Amino acid sequence: MINIGLLGCGTVGSGVVELLQKNKETIAQRTGDTIALKKVLEKDKDRCRALGISDDMLADDLNDILNDADINIVVELIGGIEPAFTYIMKAMQAGKHVVTANKDLIAVKGKELFDTAEENRIDFYFEASVAGGIPIVYPLKQSLAANRIQEVIGILNGTTNYILTKMSREGQEFSQVLAEAQQLGYAESDPTADVEGLDAARKIAILSSIAFNSRTTLDDVYVEGITSITPTDIKYARELGYVIKLLAIAKEDEEGRVQARVHPAFLPLGHPLAAVNDVFNAVFVRGDAVGEVMHFGRGAGKMPTASAVVGDIIEIGRNLQYQSNARIGCTCYETKTFLGIQELQAKYYIRMMVKDRPGVLAGIASVFGNNNVSIASVLQKTSEADMAELILITHKVREQDLQDSLTVFKGMNIVGAINNVIRLEGSDAE
Ligand code: NDP
Ligand code: HSE
Numbered sequence: 001m002i003n004i005g006l007l008g009c010g011t012v013g014s015g016v017v018e019l020l021q022k023n024k025e026t027i028a029q030r031t032g033d034t035i036a037l038k039k040v041l042e043k044d045k046d047r048c049r050a051l052g053i054s055d056d057m058l059a060d061d062l063n064d065i066l067n068d069a070d071i072n073i074v075v076e077l078i079g080g081i082e083p084a085f086t087y088i089m090k091a092m093q094a095g096k097h098v099v100t101a102n103k104d105l106i107a108v109k110g111k112e113l114f115d116t117a118e119e120n121r122i123d124f125y126f127e128a129s130v131a132g133g134i135p136i137v138y139p140l141k142q143s144l145a146a147n148r149i150q151e152v153i154g155i156l157n158g159t160t161n162y163i164l165t166k167m168s169r170e171g172q173e174f175s176q177v178l179a180e181a182q183q184l185g186y187a188e189s190d191p192t193a194d195v196e197g198l199d200a201a202r203k204i205a206i207l208s209s210i211a212f213n214s215r216t217t218l219d220d221v222y223v224e225g226i227t228s229i230t231p232t233d234i235k236y237a238r239e240l241g242y243v244i245k246l247l248a249i250a251k252e253d254e255e256g257r258v259q260a261r262v263h264p265a266f267l268p269l270g271h272p273l274a275a276v277n278d279v280f281n282a283v284f285v286r287g288d289a290v291g292e293v294m295h296f297g298r299g300a301g302k303m304p305t306a307s308a309v310v311g312d313i314i315e316i317g318r319n320l321q322y323q324s325n326a327r328i329g330c331t332c333y334e335t336k337t338f339l340g341i342q343e344l345q346a347k348y349y350i351r352m353m354v355k356d357r358p359g360v361l362a363g364i365a366s367v368f369g370n371n372n373v374s375i376a377s378v379l380q381k382t383s384e385a386d387m388a389e390l391i392l393i394t395h396k397v398r399e400q401d402l403q404d405s406l407t408v409f410k411g412m413n414i415v416g417a418i419n420n421v422i423r424l425e426g427s428d429a430e
Contacts, residue, residue: 002031002317003038005065005096007087008078009048012101012128013040015306016075017051020313027310031317039065062087066094073316075309076100085109092116092124097325099312101128101305107202107218110209114330121326123319125312130203131156131281133304134297135311140210140285141328147287149211151251153425156203158279158299159187159194160226160246164234164264165277168243171231186279196225197262200248207283208250208260214336216250216260222341224263233351233420236381236391240349242266243274247425252336259339265425266349273426342400347376347424349393352409353416356388360414364390367412371405373397387416393424 004020006013020027020037028034041059042048048058059065065074074091076098078084084105091098093116100106106113106129117124127137131154140149155161159181166177178195181187193199201221208216226246237244245267250260267274272294276282281299286292298304319325354360361378368375374395381389394402402421409415 005071009042013077015302097123103129128308132299154283204248222261271426344399
């Protein structure tokens with residue numbers, strides 16, 4: 001019998017309880033042993049009772065779980081940094097295997113957690129922490145382990161993908177779609193971590209660490225959210241053959257340097273990620289042997305996330321039977337250099353208002369030229385009073401050079417405003 005101590009019985013925790021019950025026999029057959037919920041630690045005990053959890057299974061504190069020698073696996077689903085971090089560390093030190101969905105914690109405390117797991121020879125599994133129900137952590141660690149991974153590009157946040165999809169379909173403003181998404185319960189009442197790109201940054205930090213075998217923390221990831229994206233930018237993107245997506249990107253260059261970033265990007269309509277809409281997530285991986293692989297599905301929600309958590313529990317259950325735990329531990333065996341965003345080489349979309357009079361374009365072109373920024377195309381979209389809206393696409397340039405040009409523009413009286421600057425990503429941006 002494999003016994004679980006569950007911490008947190010909220011959205012995902014209740015899904016785990018239901019799934020262990022619903023597919024009990026199949027899970028037992030696939031594991032080769034019965035998996036049973038033994039104790040639950042949850043602030044709101046009525047929430048547990050409503051799921052059919054009896055009072056004798058309700059833990060008063062963590063020690064009830066740590067001191068129960070029959071509990072082999074602790075499943076942490078309370079979220080946040082503390083007390084989740086302390087609870088997991090104590091569970092590992094007590095020799096319990098651990099499953100978590102807590103990306104916030106892994107993205108900042110990964111090293112301590114993996115070191116402690118290794119010292120105690122226990123399994124530490126976290127498939128649900130990135131892209132909910134989509135298998136990507138263990139495919140990278142196992143099925144794709146023969147590859148040198150070149151890039152991982154994800155749509156890793158359902159809330160922002162839903163907002164951008166709706167803005168794109170209905171031409172609505174960001175704030176209007178966000179308010180509607182909150183009313184419908186798709187977006188959290190405090191949407192900051194989602195719309196400012198932090199949630200996606202935590203997830204790409206985890207994937208980058210695995211893909212490039214070098215610890216990537218949240219501080220290593222450049223982060224920009226979607227609050228500045230307007231229906232105008234989305235419309236122009238479409239006219240030019242692109243869609244705007246919030247991408248989480250991690251790449252390793254030929255010199256072994258890693259760059260991890262989250263920002264809105266123009267993605268060619270033909271790119272596999274361009275068709276990922278609404279709340280769906282996807283992760284696109286390029287490996288030197290496998291080529292392109294894409295994983296697609298639901299990145300959040302009670303049952304999709306529970307699916308990944310219970311998958312981890314089953315894997316640990318199998319390991320327990322063959323006493324083969326701690327086979328796959330931390331894969332960060334190297335320390336690579338991270339490139340800052342100013343070193344990025346990319347194509348850029350720039351939308352700006354300039355005076356509509358002779359010599360203005362020449363002035364703009366000369367500033368770009370002086371800063372090594374080569375222009376690929378220029379469109380003059382609208383003219384109002386004596387102002388014109390310019391849409392510029394650059395060739396591949398260094399971000400610092402582009403930023404230097406923008407700084408010069410801000411001091412020029414022919415430039416009314418720089419409305420938006422968005423990076424291009426995808427094969428034709430190479
Ligand atoms: P919820 O807030 O729904 O559930 C957390 C539960 O834990 C709540 O019932 C909460 O009680 C309880 N809790 C919090 N602190 C403690 C504590 N110290 N002791 C006992 N119980 C506690 O969160 P989710 O289920 O949505 O998320 C759980 C984890 O899964 C998080 O790490 C999240 O990032 C991750 N995740 C969630 C996804 C989703 O779709 N929801 C998707 C992928 C990952 P109370 O409400 O009273 O505070
Ligand atoms: N808030 C996240 C999203 C789900 O919108 O995708 C949990 O990671």
